Amino acid sequence: MSSSDSTPNPPDRRPLIAFAWLWVGVPLGYGLYELVRKATQLFTG
Template identity: 60%
Template sequence: MSETPESQTSQTPQAPQRRTPLLVLVWLWVGVPFVYGLYELFQKVVQLFGG
């Protein structure tokens, strides 16, 4: 009736190894422009409020 914690963790699906490069590429595709945007935002805030 009730499942043990071991059986619940063994049923957890795991990503195949072949998808790892794709996941890295997708995160870089999103992350690099996001970090660049934060950098530009920080520069503009410093110009606006600091000098």
């Protein structure tokens, strides 16, 4: 019996991490999209 068999598995936090990345990434991506769009309008007239 190895030591890994006796330790309980930690809870799987991958869904929480994915949700956190989306929570930050979606508004950030939208903000960058709007920034590029407005900067393009500003410099092209």
